[in-house]
Amino acid sequence: MDLHKILREIAFYSTGITVAFVVAGLSLILMGHDILKGYYTLFFTSFSSLSGISLTILKFIPLLLMSLGFAIPLMARKYNVGVEGQFLLGAIGAVTVAFSLSSLPGPILITLILTGGVIFGAAWALIPALMLYKFNVNEIISTILLNFISFYLVDYIATGPWRDVFAGHPMTLPIPDQGILPLIIQNPQINMGFILALLFPFLAYLYVYRTVRGYELRAVGANPRASMIFGINTNYIAPLSLIIGGMLSGLAGSIEVAGLHYRLIEGMHSNYGSLSILIALICKGNPIGVILTSFFISVIEIGASGMQRTMGVPVELIFIVEALILLFILMADVVKARKK
Amino acid sequence: MSEVIALMEQIILYLKYVLLTTVPYILAGLGMSISGRSGIFIVYNEGLMLAGASATFLTTYLTGGDIFLGLIAGISIGVVFGLIMAYFTVTLKLNQFVIGLALFIMGLGIGNLMYKLVIGVVLVPPRIPLLQDVYIPFLSDIPIVGPVLFQQNILFYLSILLALIIHYFMFKTAWGLNFRSVGENPKVADSMGINVFLIRYIATVLGSVLIALAGSYLPLAFTGTYTESIVGGRGWITIALTLFGKWSPLLIMLGSMIFAGTEAFVYRLQVAGLALPYQFLLMVPFLVTLVILIQVYRRAEMPQALGRPYDREAIEE
Numbered sequence: 071m072d073l074h075k076i077l078r079e080i081a082f083y084s085t086g087i088t089v090a091f092v093v094a095g096l097s098l099i100l101m102g103h104d105i106l107k108g109y110y111t112l113f114f115t116s117f118s119s120l121s122g123i124s125l126t127i128l129k130f131i132p133l134l135l136m137s138l139g140f141a142i143p144l145m146a147r148k149y150n151v152g153v154e155g156q157f158l159l160g161a162i163g164a165v166t167v168a169f170s171l172s173s174l175p176g177p178i179l180i181t182l183i184l185t186g187g188v189i190f191g192a193a194w195a196l197i198p199a200l201m202l203y204k205f206n207v208n209e210i211i212s213t214i215l216l217n218f219i220s221f222y223l224v225d226y227i228a229t230g231p232w233r234d235v236f237a238g239h240p241m242t243l244p245i246p247d248q249g250i251l252p253l254i255i256q257n258p259q260i261n262m263g264f265i266l267a268l269l270f271p272f273l274a275y276l277y278v279y280r281t282v283r284g285y286e287l288r289a290v291g292a293n294p295r296a297s298m299i300f301g302i303n304t305n306y307i308a309p310l311s312l313i314i315g316g317m318l319s320g321l322a323g324s325i326e327v328a329g330l331h332y333r334l335i336e337g338m339h340s341n342y343g344s345l346s347i348l349i350a351l352i353c354k355g356n357p358i359g360v361i362l363t364s365f366f367i368s369v370i371e372i373g374a375s376g377m378q379r380t381m382g383v384p385v386e387l388i389f390i391v392e393a394l395i396l397l398f399i400l401m402a403d404v405v406k407a408r409k410k
Numbered sequence: 411m412s413e414v415i416a417l418m419e420q421i422i423l424y425l426k427y428v429l430l431t432t433v434p435y436i437l438a439g440l441g442m443s444i445s446g447r448s449g450i451f452i453v454y455n456e457g458l459m460l461a462g463a464s465a466t467f468l469t470t471y472l473t474g475g476d477i478f479l480g481l482i483a484g485i486s487i488g489v490v491f492g493l494i495m496a497y498f499t500v501t502l503k504l505n506q507f508v509i510g511l512a513l514f515i516m517g518l519g520i521g522n523l524m525y526k527l528v529i530g531v532v533l534v535p536p537r538i539p540l541l542q543d544v545y546i547p548f549l550s551d552i553p554i555v556g557p558v559l560f561q562q563n564i565l566f567y568l569s570i571l572l573a574l575i576i577h578y579f580m581f582k583t584a585w586g587l588n589f590r591s592v593g594e595n596p597k598v599a600d601s602m603g604i605n606v607f608l609i610r611y612i613a614t615v616l617g618s619v620l621i622a623l624a625g626s627y628l629p630l631a632f633t634g635t636y637t638e639s640i641v642g643g644r645g646w647i648t649i650a651l652t653l654f655g656k657w658s659p660l661l662i663m664l665g666s667m668i669f670a671g672t673e674a675f676v677y678r679l680q681v682a683g684l685a686l687p688y689q690f691l692l693m694v695p696f697l698v699t700l701v702i703l704i705q706v707y708r709r710a711e712m713p714q715a716l717g718r719p720y721d722r723e724a725i726e727e
């Protein structure tokens with residue numbers, strides 16, 4: 071890719087993003103707020119304090135892993151809307167391991183907690199993967215239905231034997247201390263999950279662009295019929311990509327337990343599912359683009375909570391703007407294609 | 411004897427309740443059927459239904475209980491969503507699933523944002539009046555059938571009528587044949603002089619209006635209030651029901667009734683105090699839908715050009 075092409079790409083992307091934020095600004099004016107204060111709060115709350123940085127990173131970790139979990143199946147043109155449920159199953163896996171093996175020493179327990187998350191997430195994705203493989207069931211619907219089932223599973227476990235009876239909201243007791251992810255930086259507080267999460271976009275990049283399996287994945291996404299004719303066993307590629315997506319989302323769930331909440335909490339998936347879908351679609355599944363976009367979305371999510379806290383602007387406004395970013399970028403793509 | 415009468419009353423109440431809960435599935439399923447038959451696969455039901463519920467609730471609340479204006483507000487949201495969807499997928503020829511997911515997320519945001527802007531965060535949620543039951547003269551007096559079928563709210567009658575009308579239009583008229591050809595083979599339809607783009611625009615907008623109305627129904631018929639979880643997965647379940655009904659109005663209606671019947675039965679079990687934890691009972695509708703999906707896809711029958719943009723200049727595949 072030459073420089074001219076990259077600049078062109080950046081120009082179209084920034085136009086799309088800018089238009090979305092102009093809409094945000096206009097809505098702020100309509101709602102009677104100070105637009106400059108709004109923009110400032112939106113973009114700089116993350117960087118204005120140490121806790122802001124720490125909160126941004128804590129949001130960035132699950133978003134990065136889950137948007138990768140959506141991005142990899144996207145290569146095979148599959149829409150893994152189930153990242154949310156896979157994340158929750160990962161969290162369930164983490165607490166299950168933590169409570170069952172609570173006497174193990176720290177490093178081993180942490181490794182097993184994270185592995186538990188990966189396995190539970192993969193197992194949850196195995197269901198839509200098998201339905202796709204055996205009966206060609208559309209993965210959007212099957213994974214969404216499994217999300218709803220996972221909400222009830224979390225509720226069941228959070229009110230089960232491990233329940234924290236003194237908490238007002240369904241949640242389990244905290245996991246043992248030695249199962250908690252160690253901090254790598256004290257101020258701002260950043261835990262080991264950050265480094266771990268950052269590894270995966272690069273691994274994903276190597277997998278997708280530098281291995282035969284990754285090549286097959288992209289080939290099936292680009293042209294399933296041609297791939298079949300040229301001898302790629304297309305049947306298992308897409309289901310396998312869903313399982314990889316489940317592993318990544320499950321890992322996100324276990325890091326969320328071991329690095330942030332230290333327990334399973336009903337509703338802990340927040341709006342991660344929708345956001346990670348938007349992130350992956352905005353950067354068209356590019357594993358390296360996912361890093362930048364996840365970080366950007368984390369920053370404005372922290373900014374949006376800041377706006378709600380200090381200015382009384384509902385966070386949903388920014389949620390809509392995030393969807394608009396995707397729509398405007400897609401529009402910019404069409405313009406770009408026509409200008410060629 | 412009195413026990414028999416009591417049981418009969420229970421059954422009548424149950425059936426009446428089942429039909430009451432069927433309405434949103436039918437309306438949204440019809441919406442999916444109309445747009446799908448023209449080749450547009452809508453996946454934003456869940457989001458649009460929430461936006462529709464919010465718009466209807468707020469308008470009814472602000473006008474002091476004017477349900478008609480509330481419904482108009484719901485319809486308007488549907489028109490806006492339909493136009494956006496059609497513009498992006500028909501005119502710009504972008505991927506229907508991607509745009510659908512973006513609109514799904516937008517619908518969630520819009521529904522909750524409007525409510526927060528108008529009502530804010532309050533301890534006691536405001537209420538609106540519920541839809542009244544309309545008694546059909548003579549018919550509502552028939553024993554058993556009367557109370558079940560002819561003592562329902564106006565949107566129930568509307569949804570049944572619409573299912574019949576749309577079915578007749580699609581399968582019994584020449585217009586319907588033209589309409590379906592757009593979703594089966596747009597190239598042939600185009601060569602026969604049918605305006606593929608216009609029909610897809612109209613179908614997407616009409617479909618979205620019905621989906622939004624399905625959302626409007628929820629606060630008007632069930633709760634009288636608006637909550638973030640008011641749709642609670644019904645939008646996604648509708649997609650499965652539409653596939654189950656092979657995109658045909660009457661089959662979708664039948665499937666919706668069977669599904670709503672199962673759902674209501676499960677809640678009855680819950681009330682009756684079954685030994686199973688309530689979370690597992692609440693999972694049942696979703697599990698049932700998953701099983702339905704497997705059955706459906708074994709014999710997948712869909713409009714041939716579903717999900718694919720039509721490009722006049724494209725070379726034949």
